[in-house]
Amino acid sequence: MTTDAQEQTAELEAIRHVDARRMLVLTIAIVATVAFVILRLVVALSDHYPLPMDEWWDDLMHATLTDAGVIIAWVPAIVGGTIGMIVIGLLLVLVLWWRRGRGDAANMAAAIVLVVAIGAPMAAIIARARPDDSLAERMATSFPSGHTAVATTVVVTLGLLLRRWYVWLAGAVWVVFMMWSRTYLHAHWLSDVIAGMLEGIVVASLVWCAVEALRDRRAQRSDEPAPTES
Template structure:
């Protein structure tokens, strides 16, 4: 839903949050958020590949589920970025080269954390995954790489892709393997 041809209805909230992020920038917070920037990009790729390899030899179907969740979220994120082509905030602390909506860092982080939590079936993984996901959402807005609504869209996309894929494959995964609990 839009207020006008090019302005999302939630742009007022996005602008308010963006101003709060600009006002809260400090050297220490900037360093911490740059680390999260790395974790959400190369870090999630490394994590996802390692998780896939660990699962591959003993729990092949679960390995392909985690890879499918990550690749599905990544592919859908890039398709939506291309179709929506939303401009990013202007005062960025990181270099970016694609549309703002939805956040790829957030969708990748959420997909990886939800897939891992499903596979492990442990409460601590759900909690730590949620904390990391919220930290990534904060980081992407702090660095000026995304609007707040972009990060919520990325989170919803990551959860949605992972849960839809799990709904489609869980019977096959659980037929052959005991859940890793």
């Protein structure tokens, strides 16, 4: 009896922990969504012209521009480009499937596909002009930053799945590096990369919550006793 009671208590504690974690992630997603909407409205009200913080940051990037800096900035730009992210995305999905199962692999795949499916059309519809002296892309698809959105989505998804502090730390460094790269190359305004980061947080968090909910539902169904034949 004591053992059964202890097992039930441990199970309830585990459920509470999972629910609390999921609620925290969902709250962060809601806050990030609100922040994204506010930033989008501010940019729209400025007629998509650069905000004061955009001009300040762009001037700072100009002041620190060097040949070596440009070479370094192209590293995340290339890695986080279309071909780079296809290769990295496939590798991540395959490794997750191999090491952790198809549930985590599906989570990563869904998050990457969704953030691109949302971000690319959004950027095309908003059609915000990039800085005039862009060293990378020239198309008017500046808001939000797709590179930053995908990078953030991958980092947040990995952090939620692996639950390791060093994954979060390394991921945060990579996202900041990507944001710096896109603005150092004058491919985006500062508000663009902030919006991309927020988009990535929202998509990764909501996809993770949805996948976890599906897992719970499947677990409940498997625990239900099979109907007895009369």
